[in-house]
Amino acid sequence: MPPRTIIDKIWDAHTIAVREDGDCLLWVDRHLVHEGSHHGFAQMKQRGATAARPDLTFGTADHYVPTRPTAPVDPDAARMIRQLTENCALNGVACFGHGDSRQGIAHVVAPELGLTLPGLLVVCGDSHTSTHGALGAYAFGVGASEVAHVLMTQTIWQSRPKRIRISIEGQLGPGLSAKDMALAIIARLGAGYAAGCAIEYAGEAVRALSIEGRLTLCNLSIESGSRLGLVAPDETTFAYVRGRPYAPQGDDFERAVADWRGLASDPGAVFDREVVLDAREIAPTVTWGVSPEQAAPIGGRVPDPASLSDPTKADAWRDALAYMGLTAGMRIDDIRVDRVFIGSCTNSRIEDLRAAAAVLAGRTARVPGLVSPGSASVKRQAEQEGLDAIFLAAGLEWGGPGCSMCVGMNGDLVGPGERCASTTNRNFKGRQGKGARTHLMSPAMAAAAAVAGRLCDVRDLMAGRLA
Amino acid sequence: MIAFETIEAPACPLGLENVDTDQLIPARFMQTPRAQGYGGFLLHDLRRDEGGAMRGDLAVNDARYGAAQIMIARANFGCGSSREAAVYVLADAGYRCVLAPSFGDIFASNAVKNGVLPARVSASGIETLLGDPGVLAGAPIRVDLAAQTVSVGNKSIAFEVRPDWKKQLLNGWDDVDLTRSYAQEIAQFVERDTAQRPWAVPR
Numbered sequence: 290m291p292p293r294t295i296i297d298k299i300w301d302a303h304t305i306a307v308r309e310d311g312d313c314l315l316w317v318d319r320h321l322v323h324e325g326s327h328h329g330f331a332q333m334k335q336r337g338a339t340a341a342r343p344d345l346t347f348g349t350a351d352h353y354v355p356t357r358p359t360a361p362v363d364p365d366a367a368r369m370i371r372q373l374t375e376n377c378a379l380n381g382v383a384c385f386g387h388g389d390s391r392q393g394i395a396h397v398v399a400p401e402l403g404l405t406l407p408g409l410l411v412v413c414g415d416s417h418t419s420t421h422g423a424l425g426a427y428a429f430g431v432g433a434s435e436v437a438h439v440l441m442t443q444t445i446w447q448s449r450p451k452r453i454r455i456s457i458e459g460q461l462g463p464g465l466s467a468k469d470m471a472l473a474i475i476a477r478l479g480a481g482y483a484a485g486c487a488i489e490y491a492g493e494a495v496r497a498l499s500i501e502g503r504l505t506l507c508n509l510s511i512e513s514g515s516r517l518g519l520v521a522p523d524e525t526t527f528a529y530v531r532g533r534p535y536a537p538q539g540d541d542f543e544r545a546v547a548d549w550r551g552l553a554s555d556p557g558a559v560f561d562r563e564v565v566l567d568a569r570e571i572a573p574t575v576t577w578g579v580s581p582e583q584a585a586p587i588g589g590r591v592p593d594p595a596s597l598s599d600p601t602k603a604d605a606w607r608d609a610l611a612y613m614g615l616t617a618g619m620r621i622d623d624i625r626v627d628r629v630f631i632g633s634c635t636n637s638r639i640e641d642l643r644a645a646a647a648v649l650a651g652r653t654a655r656v657p658g659l660v661s662p663g664s665a666s667v668k669r670q671a672e673q674e675g676l677d678a679i680f681l682a683a684g685l686e687w688g689g690p691g692c693s694m695c696v697g698m699n700g701d702l703v704g705p706g707e708r709c710a711s712t713t714n715r716n717f718k719g720r721q722g723k724g725a726r727t728h729l730m731s732p733a734m735a736a737a738a739a740v741a742g743r744l745c746d747v748r749d750l751m752a753g754r755l756a
Numbered sequence: 757m758i759a760f761e762t763i764e765a766p767a768c769p770l771g772l773e774n775v776d777t778d779q780l781i782p783a784r785f786m787q788t789p790r791a792q793g794y795g796g797f798l799l800h801d802l803r804r805d806e807g808g809a810m811r812g813d814l815a816v817n818d819a820r821y822g823a824a825q826i827m828i829a830r831a832n833f834g835c836g837s838s839r840e841a842a843v844y845v846l847a848d849a850g851y852r853c854v855l856a857p858s859f860g861d862i863f864a865s866n867a868v869k870n871g872v873l874p875a876r877v878s879a880s881g882i883e884t885l886l887g888d889p890g891v892l893a894g895a896p897i898r899v900d901l902a903a904q905t906v907s908v909g910n911k912s913i914a915f916e917v918r919p920d921w922k923k924q925l926l927n928g929w930d931d932v933d934l935t936r937s938y939a940q941e942i943a944q945f946v947e948r949d950t951a952q953r954p955w956a957v958p959r
């Protein structure tokens with residue numbers, strides 16, 4: 290057999306049938322559902338069908354869950370959460386509903402419970418399903434009709450994606466994280482760079498990342514247009530998976546690890562495109578515009594549309610600056626913020642909260658902010674470690690687990706014209722609320738922005754604090 | 757799913773680039789049951805100014821295109837989230853086809869599943885359509901999927917569509933019915949896979 294990439298190996302292992310036009314019917318190992326999956330459940334019900342493999346389907350309430358202790362209960366949101374629980378119950382699907390000790394954002398919960406494993410094919414009706422690739426899973430987001438299809442058949446039709454390998458060599462500097470890496474990649478390559486492709490992340494800097502860091506990196510794959518991004522499983526992965534509640538145990542686990550070791554791309558495997566970047570060139574990165582590719586190093590300036598030769602792109606930049614209320618040429622670290630949000634499937638895991646707390650410890654935030662842990666389990670751990678006390682002492686709110694202010698479906702919105710330093714993944718117009726202005730950055734950078742009341746280089750606050 | 761036949765209807769010359777799914781339907785409307793209809797949410801926030809009044813400078817608000825079944829847009833239409841509601845708003849507002857130079861990946865696949873044709877027209881072809889007096893006056897244009905052409909007056913412009921999507925739309929095929937015809941292959945796969953990857957099921 291010719292050398293294969295990890296992408297091809299997982300694809301081949303899941304192929305049930307190949308259609309005349311080349312599309313393949315693939316087996317789905319894990320299907321995650323959330324409140325937004327109601328359209329898929331409704332389509333299935335319309336056909337009088339129920340879930341084919343409820344044992345491979347897991348529900349968790351995330352998009353509509355209230356995350357602020359003081360928030361009034363919104364009856365529509367409550368109905369969405371109830372509807373998920375009912376749809377799951379009707380189909381015999383395990384559901385981590387609001388209040389369940391395992392509840393949280395689907396992309397945080399499935400890895401931490403051992404539902405996501407190397408070599409699995411994972412789908413969810415959510416574009417950031419790419420997150421699960423961190424464990425070496427083939428994971429992608431699907432639409433509602435596909436949710437219905439997977440529920441009814443446990444399979445999905447796909448066309449083979451083009452394969453890209455992005456290698457990041459060298460070591461990241463102190464104070465930097467996977468988020469800076471991901472934003473720097475998208476800024477460099479563009480938001481449409483990997484449209485419809487599958488990415489393998491490789492190289493020294495990627496291998497050095499913890500699973501939490503890899504989850505952040507793979508999460509943002511979709512923002513370069515990619516269907517999915519993954520990292521070949523290694524010792525870090527096996528150590529993370531071992532002992533998790535739904536993961537294989539004992540001999541099964543050893544057998545699995547032996548299989549997982551074979552997933553790595555073979556030497557000489559051919560990718561459609563290869564990119565090599567140098568980690569040492571990556572600085573703390575923030576977005577200044579309304580697309581994740583509109584990002585710059587914190588020490589830089591807001592770019593000038595007049596410097597562009599492409600008129601369409603120049604228009605897009607002008608439009609972005611107008612929406613964001615920024616002037617070309619101003620220093621990025623002169624941008625004042627009105628609030629911060631630390632959370633979302635990108636950056637709400639324990640390491641993210643530790644990084645933010647390391648900056649905030651003993652300091653006071655100049656602006657209001659909300660910290661929302663990604664799952665009930667992350668919340669418990671953070672409280673055991675005393676991180677909640679640090680956030681509260683700094684003047685930030687300590688919330689519950691859910692999508693929260695990432696998309697504001699639960700009512701946690703950024704006000705019109707307000708500027709938010711946010712650890713989320715989309716800075717589209719109106720994403721955090723109508724007229725809201727979002728700057729994407731790492732948890733440490735968001736914490737630094739809270740302390741300074743403006744965007745600032747976290748490294749300046751970390752003298753003597755960096756490990 | 758009903759088969760896609762030739763459409764002859766007015767087209768809405770929207771003309772915008774990078775229309776993301778958050779613009780097609782803001783997240784706050786997505787809890788609505790489909791039975792209530794999504795047409796009213798189409799481009800909801802974009803269509804209104806800060807005071808909530810309908811903007812006069814946008815083709816979707818123009819009465820001449822009130823009966824449009826075809827949308828004409830610039831590049832990267834439907835980028836962003838996987839929300840299929842971004843297609844529901846179009847379908848429920850009566851649209852059967854979007855003409856654009858390129859589409860968001862998941863959006864295009866969602867469109868086909870809802871009988872909406874994502875037809876890729878070259879950037880210059882889009883410019884021709886957006887400048888055509890007949891189109892601008894709200895005269896019907898013709899989209900012929902079998903021939904892969906858009907005709908306006910005596911002009912004919914070719915479009916691209918993935919062959920499998922074309923076949924699916926022309927036949928009104930449904931993925932679920934198609935997949936069920938593979939029941940035997942699926943059963944054989946599961947039997948083989950259970951032996952090969954015993955660790956793949958949750959403990």
Ligand code: SF4
Binds near residue numbers: 633691693695713714
């Ligand atoms: S946290 Fe944000 S990006 Fe992640 S699943 Fe929730 S809404 Fe989507």
